[in-house]
Amino acid sequence: MGLLSIIKKVKQKEKEMRLLMVGLDNAGKTTIVKRINGEDITTISPTLGFNIKTMQFNGYRLNIWDVGGQKTLRSYWRNYYEQTDALLWVVDSADTRRLEDCRQELHSLLKEEKLAGASLLIFANKQDIAGALGTLDIEKALDLQAMGSRHWRIVGCSAVTGAGLLDGFEWVVADIRSRIFLLD
């Protein structure tokens, strides 16, 4: 049994879920990760590279991969060592100018074969800022109805206050559980 099969086995035995945190730069991905990790969120600079954070939630171990806003980091989501269970797509709800960019990026990412089965959670972040779009508007702007059979959900949240984050994680964990940890 080599490492690659150990990784698979550990993932099942330890009830691990691999969540990929993606989105345009400045959407607030790292802030969300720090917020749920209980870290200081006052100073956050653009993420270079990526961080894996492990958290316990409802009896599962979430491995959250915070991939910077860089576009070209294909190898993170094209990770053949482990299956990606869910995509957490973070949107800056207040940045209406870049919503079209955001839509294009999201849809091109979802074309990736390796992500075919992954659940999609969209965090409409920065709801605490005045003028932020609501989830319905963002749903429309990102053309989420075109997802077809994929399991998806959009949740409004604020990384700063922490509002909405728990809802989002609860949904995504339940959704993954219903697919892969059905009987545990």
Place this chain on the structure above:
Amino acid sequence: MDGAFECIRECTYVEEADELNSLIGQAVANQGEQCAAGFPRFWQILQKYQEQSQLLDPHLDAFVTPLAGLLRAQAAAAQPSLLCIHTISSYLWTVASVRGYKTIVKFFPNEAADLEPVVALLVQLAAQGTAPSGGVESKGEGVWEAQCVLMLWLSQLVLIPFDLATVDTSLSNLAATDRMPEVPPVVQQILVLCRSYLASPGSIREMAALLVGRLLTRPDMAPALRQFLAWAHTALHSDGPEAVFVIPGAAHALAAIFKLGQRQWILPIAPVVWPAAAQLVRSPAAASNVLARKLAIKLVQRVGLTFLAPCLASWRYQRGHVSLTDTLARPTASGSLAAPSVAPAANGSPRPSGALLQAAHAAGSADDDAGEEVEVADEVEEVVEMLLVALRDKDTVVRWSAAKGLGRVTGRLPKELGDQVAESVLDTFAGAGESDTAWHGGCLALAELAQRGLLLPARLVATTPIIAQALQYDVRRGPHSVGAHVRDAAAYVCWAFARAYSADVMAGSIASLAPALLTTACYDREVNCRRAASAAFQESLGRQGTFPHGIDIVTAADYFTLSTRTQAYLTVAPYVAHFPEYQAALAEHLLHTKLRHWEQALRELTAKALAALVPTNLAFFATTAVDCLIPLCLDSVLEVRHGAGLGLGEVMLALHRHGQALSPERQAAVAGVVPAIEKARLYRGKGGELMRSAVCRLMECTALLALPLTPQQHIKLHDSIDENLRHPSASIQKAAAAALHAFSRSYLTVTSADNLKRTVHKYVAGLHDANVAIRRGYASALGALPKLLLQPTLRTVLDSLAGATQVEEDAEDRDAESRVCAVNALAAVALEVFGGAEGQGVQPVVVERIAPSLLAALDDYSTDNRGDVGSWVREAAMGALQRLLVLLARHSHGQEPVSSGMQPSSHEGEAASSSDIPAHSVVSAADQRAQLQGLTAQVTIALVKQAVERIARLREAAGRHLKTLLEVQPGLEGIPARSALEAAVLLEDVGSFATLEALPRLALLVVQEDYREAVLEGLAASIGGLDASLTRSASAALVQVLTATSPDGGQSSLLAAVASCLLAIWAHHARSPRMANPLLRTLDLLYSQTPLATLQPGSSDIPERVLDLVKAEVRQCRDIPRLCAAVNVLNHLAALPDPVRSAALQALLTLLLNNFPKVRKYTAEQLYVRVLSLEGDPSIDDAQADSLLDLLTETAWDGPLEVIRAARASLYAPLGLTQAAVPVRQPKAIGGADVRVARADENASYQSLIDNVERGGQ
């Protein structure tokens, strides 16, 4: 296992869920009968999900519940149908084995009432199993599955929360006053079953162990447990033939008891079992039985755990886990959304309860230890000792089990002891003599300890160098090496470390692990190790923070890019090495480790990889690396000196390419290497050939750099090249020719008489040497020489080479490889001399001196015991002709009409540099053009023929060359019927020539007069070939062209033209062993599938010509397939009007007396068919026909000739023939073959043998 991991396509859901459901539905609806047919399909689908069985989870309820329900109904029935149970169990067990029985059993019904029927059923099955008759229903299928499934179910049923005595109906009849038995009878029954199954091989033993574990750990089972222990004790010491099964079985059952039992319940029996367990580990039974050893270790581990209190070691290192629910208090109604800014201190800091557990370092928890007061039983030390020994076990499963056990046991030990365990694990690596298994086991244990936090951070410093070493672990063992499993396990350790420790703890170790991981990721021989190292690196990067350039590297070195060794070595590694942090580690690894690897191909790749690293640090390679490699070229170990020689050459070349010069001392040192190697006699003996090719490459590189040589070195190198040119190995000759190519250009720069003597004259003289190695090598050498040396004696060179391309007169001398070398050299010389810008006078030389021999080489169909070796010559000739035509096309455009003779070379005009080719008279431009067009046409036609011939490789080559010629710019003139050819060739992919898809298009060229003969000859060869699919395709292609209705209705004239062309080919190849059979078969095909028969004797001379040729082929022929093919054609001819009919029949009747019984019989059969078709024909009346048929069927034509001769005589009259007064020859024994004919047909006899075998003997 890794292989399976890769090749199985990942799915995201169960595609066949509906099909599976319906298969199960059928099975249930039929009550398990007549559904055996669906089972293979069911099994097949489920196998697909072996690797991703969790995908089945959503469907398990639907799969298992109905099947289990049916099983239950059967169990409860008065007369259970065993067939039904077998079938249902096969389905259930398939699901269980794919998804795991623990998951499946949850869907089984769980009622106390089921217990007894299931036991009864098992007893029945067991009885049936022992009875040899087995009953009518039993076919032996599904029996063991039924036992497994029922035992599994029973293991669930025995968990019922009532006293088992109360469900035992046999006890209910007892009067209240009777003493209850200690063990209820039903339990006794179960245990009897279990004991017998524990001694049997297969899955049933595992189920029995599980059942025992579940049953005997019930609190009401103490007496039964005592009984069982007594049995188990005996079983563990058994040494009969059944020991091999019963010992693992008993150990498994005991391990299950200790695993499942509550501690206070099993603690008392632990001291009882322990001696037996300890004894088992050391027993000879375990030593020879992997499974017994593994289960013994498992038992030891479980007993050991029982001795220890079940507490998590407080001293363990914890990285700390964050709980989402803790950090994210649900926003209350007051809504933090409203509050735009929240004091980060309030949210960010950990709660007092310690939601964010900071790493609890050992120092911090010392107080806890003091209060723990753990008493450690003496046995524990022995347990740990045994597990540590088992880490070195020779079998992987045992090592795994030991590593797991060590992790579990250590987790319950007090700090001091636990840390001692870690120390002992590290000692596993210490001994210099430790085997690879110890390293592997040690790595597994380290990873296990790290994952459980039992390897304290203080130990990391000592651990890291060991892991870095394990990542490169590779130990030579005989002709290969071992260590891939160690390297993979070391990557596992790194991966586990990355997850287990916080960044600040790991910071010190990362610096040494990262280069080691990347070295393995780039340069490991095995793909799984490269990927494992890359995965570990990625995990470390994500969890341990920043490595230098980590992101770029992770992006470049991923699962895919590392999948092929070449790409990893030549693309990924140089990229990683261009970051200075990793450059040294990678370069050193190649220089000191990989360049001396046991595998030749890997050393060769390493040399290239080394060259690819050169630009990352020119100074290092120009000094340290070269200094390191030069002495290694003379090393006493073959692998070392071979690798060093290759590496040195490539490094120098790469340095040169990047403008980095070697110091003069080093240049001198390198120049001295080859003479030194020769002086040390390293060419001789074992590995001499390997050294030769490496030295050739080194000489080539030396020459490419034009390193200064002393006169002695100059001579030595040249001699060395010549010697290697004469070497029998083709690869060495090739390397030597490449070396000569470079050497002559760097060091033989003047056309001196001496240089000529040492090269051209010598090589030309060797072209007809008796030693074929010299012929081949020297021909290749001529192709490698520069213009400077070739020019003066060009004519001699060309004529000699041209002569060497032809099949040698003396059969003893024939050597296809020599001819191939000569063909290639011929083209190379022409390209070398005329390839330059001026290239004057090339055309006449090519047309007059080169092309004729190359075209002749295209007809080289010689064979030897390796088969069609002429094909190598043809292949080479096609390439040569194509290259020459392209060259001619280039020169013919925009050229003035020049004197076609060799002009004295433009420079110097010395006698030495002028050619020996006499000057021609001036040829007019028009003539030149016509000449070139003529050659182009010849070559194209020849290529078309090769494109439809028998050998796929040649068809593909011909297709490729045709494409090149059609596409060459400026366009070639003189390609006949260019548009038709383009239609046939350009639309096709090159590969389709080999796969026959292009054949129909090419066959269309038959219509073109220019290509007709070529296509027909090629197709005929294919039709008569050995390959059935080729024959089929070629036949279909030809028939289709000839039967397609053309718009101008010229079909019959085409047919006539084709037939007459075919006969012309035949006349050309009359009695040729290669073509006779194919041509006969082609004619047979044309007569049977095209309207060739419409060419009647009166209006056309075709039938008569065919008849003559067939008769000529048959005469004295000893080739049975050919005779049979001739019979077929004659039979067709016999259907034509007279005079051909009578002549054909006469010939057939002659064949009835052929020496070969098989031919006689075949002829008779064919005649019979012919006569049958004559019915209703006016030329013969029915009575006659009937008597003919009778005669033909009743005579034993393969019998004695005297009988046959009489029978045959009576055939003449009814057929309207008169028996010619042929002088009757005495029949000969077949063995007394006509020697003269046999010699002429030397190959044919072999050919016919093959033909016969291939076609199953006609």
